[in-house]
Amino acid sequence: MSSVLGARVSALQRRLDEQDADLAVCFPGPNLTYLTGFDDSPSERHLLLFVPRTGAPTLVAPELYEQQLRACPIDDLRVWADEDDPLDVLATVVSDLDIGGVQATGRSTEPTPADTATVLVDDRMWATFTHDLRDVLPAATFDLLSTAIEALRIRKDDVELDALRRSASIADRVSVEIRSRGTGLIGTSETALAAEIEDLLEAYGGDDTAFDTIVASGPNAALPHHHSGPREIEAGDPVVLDFGTYVDADVDGGTGRYPSDQTRTIVAGDPSAAYERVHEVVREAQSAAIDAIEPGVTAGEIDRAARSVIADAGYGDAFVHRTGHGVGLEVHEPPYIVADSERELEPGTVFSVEPGVYLPEEFGVRIEDLVVVTADGVERLNDSPRGWETGAQFRDRNS
Structure with a gap:
């Protein structure tokens, strides 16, 4: 990741830590561009950036974007094909990031208090994608990404x-x-x-x-x-x-x-x-x-x-x-x-x-x-x- 974009991701992760939030999820728009340098319009397909409190970010994207995104400075790129169920991809990602007790094979387990997570979603994320995140993170608390990223972008x-x-x-x-x-x-x-x-x-x-x-x-x-x-x-x-x-x-x-x-x-x-x-x-x-x-x-x-x-x-x-x-x-x-x-x-x-x-x-x-x-x-x-x-x-x- 370039030094500029890497510094922005690190700054967001510090904000997540300060707010005791576990995960930020970006949707195509200015926040995604700010963190990755990738600029495109939203579509009905799942294209989401996951930034955990610690560790490397993950970018989930449709297969048809793969060539464009190879130049994007995110090492962990998860592409999915149209015949795939994108919810399975989301469940795998949040499981790999150890967010909210999710297991990739079952989308979600019965949550316990220790499994709850705070997830900040892009303010402009379409309701359908927020709903899908709630489906794979049923015990999570959701809030707006602007609470963390606005102070950085200003x-x-x-x-x-x-x-x-x-x-x-x-x-x-x-x-x-x-x-x-x-x-x-x-x-x-x-x-x-x-x-x-x-x-x-x-x-x-x-x-x-x-x-x-x-x-x-x-x-x-x-x-x-x-x-x-x-x-x-x-x-x-x-x-x-x-x-x-x-x-x-x-x-x-x-x-x-x-x-x-x-x-x-x-x-x-x-x-x-x-x-x-x-x-x-x-x-x-x-x-x-x-x-x-x-x-x-x-x-x-x-x-x-x-x-x-x-x-x-x-x-x-x-x-x-x-x-x-x-x-x-x-x-x-x-x-x-x-x-x-x-x-x-x-x-x-x-x-x-x-x-x-x-x-x-x-x-x-x-x-x-x-x-x-x-x-x-x-x-x-x-x-x-x-x-x-x-x-x-x-x-x-x-x-």
């Missing part, structure tokens, strides 16, 4: 941070190129501009889009999750641009895609005075939130730092979403930067800071950067300009 390692920085850099480059077009954006439809953004993300090294690209112009900008449509950008329109892409992490023996997520609100031409005021308020709110970030500060304090600036300016009711969300193998993951969160920020935590003001049927403004908590403060992963200017105005201001 603190990004150097490989993850490198990927996130590279992905953010691609988004920055596209942001600069789009706003440099200035009045050339006028007459372009939202969908056409979204397609252009996606082409540029790929051209600059991105792999697919991290989420549906948002181009929201004029009154559509007042809709935080607007779906880009046929509306054409007009002179003076505020335009919210929210986009990101993936890059692969550099993990020996595996992979893992890490996204960018950036928002800028720009204007082609001259904006209204009301827009300029709101834009400045949102910039100040984002700066206040980022200035407050350091280890030990709670996520709720960061949300309140941004929200208070907007409320003091008279737009409190128009800030209708949380200040941010964690970013890693998933675009949205813990921690969530919400007002009532008491989660303390730790070095290595990556999240968005994206305050916004939305005035229905008029316009909206959102500015978003990804940040990482450092040992003594914060690092912005995005550094493209955050002003509204485009074209000649943008070049003059940033020359």
